[in-house]
Amino acid sequence: MNLPIVIIGAGQAGLQAAEAIRTEGWQGDVILLGDEPHAPYHRPPLSKAYLSGESSAEQLTMRGPDALARKQITLRTGIRVERIDRAERTLHFSHGSSLPYHRLVLATGARTRQLAGADLQGVFALRTLDDATRIAQALEAADSIAVIGGGFIGLEFAAIARKKGKSVTVIEAADRLMARAVSAQISEIYARLHTERGVSLRLGSGVSGFVSANGAVSGVTLSDGSIISADLVVVGVGVIPNQELADAAGVICESGVIVDSSGRTSDPFIFACGDCTATRLADGRLRRLESVQNAIEQAKACAATIMGKERPFSAAPWFWSDQYDVKLQMVGTSADHDLSVIRGDVATYKCSIFYFRDTTLIGLDSLNRPQDHMAGRRLLDQQVFLTPEQAADEGVALAGLLPKQATS
Amino acid sequence: MPKVTYIEPSGNQVTIDVPVGWSLMQAATSNGVEGIEAECGGSCACATCHCYIESHADQVPAAEQGERDMLQNAVAEIRANSRLSCQIKMSENLEGLVVRLPETQI
Numbered sequence: 001m002n003l004p005i006v007i008i009g010a011g012q013a014g015l016q017a018a019e020a021i022r023t024e025g026w027q028g029d030v031i032l033l034g035d036e037p038h039a040p041y042h043r044p045p046l047s048k049a050y051l052s053g054e055s056s057a058e059q060l061t062m063r064g065p066d067a068l069a070r071k072q073i074t075l076r077t078g079i080r081v082e083r084i085d086r087a088e089r090t091l092h093f094s095h096g097s098s099l100p101y102h103r104l105v106l107a108t109g110a111r112t113r114q115l116a117g118a119d120l121q122g123v124f125a126l127r128t129l130d131d132a133t134r135i136a137q138a139l140e141a142a143d144s145i146a147v148i149g150g151g152f153i154g155l156e157f158a159a160i161a162r163k164k165g166k167s168v169t170v171i172e173a174a175d176r177l178m179a180r181a182v183s184a185q186i187s188e189i190y191a192r193l194h195t196e197r198g199v200s201l202r203l204g205s206g207v208s209g210f211v212s213a214n215g216a217v218s219g220v221t222l223s224d225g226s227i228i229s230a231d232l233v234v235v236g237v238g239v240i241p242n243q244e245l246a247d248a249a250g251v252i253c254e255s256g257v258i259v260d261s262s263g264r265t266s267d268p269f270i271f272a273c274g275d276c277t278a279t280r281l282a283d284g285r286l287r288r289l290e291s292v293q294n295a296i297e298q299a300k301a302c303a304a305t306i307m308g309k310e311r312p313f314s315a316a317p318w319f320w321s322d323q324y325d326v327k328l329q330m331v332g333t334s335a336d337h338d339l340s341v342i343r344g345d346v347a348t349y350k351c352s353i354f355y356f357r358d359t360t361l362i363g364l365d366s367l368n369r370p371q372d373h374m375a376g377r378r379l380l381d382q383q384v385f386l387t388p389e390q391a392a393d394e395g396v397a398l399a400g401l402l403p404k405q406a407t408s
Numbered sequence: 409m410p411k412v413t414y415i416e417p418s419g420n421q422v423t424i425d426v427p428v429g430w431s432l433m434q435a436a437t438s439n440g441v442e443g444i445e446a447e448c449g450g451s452c453a454c455a456t457c458h459c460y461i462e463s464h465a466d467q468v469p470a471a472e473q474g475e476r477d478m479l480q481n482a483v484a485e486i487r488a489n490s491r492l493s494c495q496i497k498m499s500e501n502l503e504g505l506v507v508r509l510p511e512t513q514i
Contacts, residue, residue, distance in 0.1 A: 042449030042450065043449075044448065044449045044451060045449050045450060045451065048451060049450065049451075055434075055450075058438075059430055059431075059434045059438075060449070061434075061437075061438040062437060062438065062449075063437065063438060063440055064438045064439060064440070066439070066440070067438065067439050067440025068440070070440055071440065292447055292448065292449070293447065296447055320448065320451065320453040322451060322453075327451075327452075327453065327474065329453060368474070369477075370452075370453075370474060370477040370478045370481070371477045371480065371481070374455065374478065374480075374481035375481075
């Protein structure tokens, strides 16, 4: 029992796994390996409070080195694992040293999808603290901004750039915004919100390349040949799970490291959590969730499994996105719904849309209605029956439909 | 730098220097104070940084509507002095603030 539990990746999932392993009672060493130079930090505020200037980099720190040391978690930053030797249960590093493990947790995250030509000066991805710091510097001097990708990251950035008075064009290949994550109704509401706030939306527009002058970007060429002038471009067209280490070691991967709902991979000594994973659900389908909740809950499930307990992650998925003064909170799913009803007022961006399939509530999206969202999480997790009429009726308190229970 | 004392769920007291402008959550979590989850990182989107303000009641700025709505969904008992620690920014006049953390956040 002298070997450590080693976690590759010091983001939200990796940190949570390290702390959960301690909470579950592991007495041995815990080693947390990060390839970024920073202690674990909150990533969601990068495209929100950090880029808008409300928070400093230090304020994003989840746990400082001293806090980790007190929990006897050894953090090593700026380090990359080159290879996993599964037979020897040993990690090999690029500088030649190696580290044997008792159990290994992969929390390697995901990286941004790149476009050809994106190495021009003035073209940025937004994933890491260093990315956000570079964008923040460039943003001050920029005049016209193009955002490629109308997903959460792109739209949150667009909102910040508009608040700073910049001219902003959002280019999205699909015919609606955030198409992978929200219903067409929500997409439409957000198209109106961004248009009202002065963003120029180019939906259904592919990108064929960049225009440059002296190595710096000056515009984006769309697939119809038109050119959007821009001196700063942020590319937010999704992420690719970092599964290469696992894949090369023969751990089964598809669109992510395949795990069950308890965090097990195909190797009994290796577990995985967070953005690098894809979960095999009970019905055989694969689910990829890129979210804080997934990172936290999968990490806890991994730690429990390692310590011989079984605590699979099964809660309804939730996400949120802050754009301008509108907070979008989503729980469950809107995919394949056959009925939707609205509670509240769409015009003023204070509403929730409830989605039903076969008369059963499957999800809801809330705009500036956190109470609906929080009640919705419990309704879904506890499988409480809700009629569309109740959902639409502001007179029906959602929390009142929940079974009475002790609060702790 | 003003000091804040956090009372962890175990009863253990931790006093730390909190830079002006930082939230009570940021200072607590980055220093490893026990009893705050802060899953959303301070976006007022999760209600897992619930705390009880035990002093300076008249000095702490009142909660905005979004915080009040989220707070009602905190898991532990909600009291008159309940707040979300991510929404309270440190200022000089909060020197010596005492913050109690609940038994559970999730």
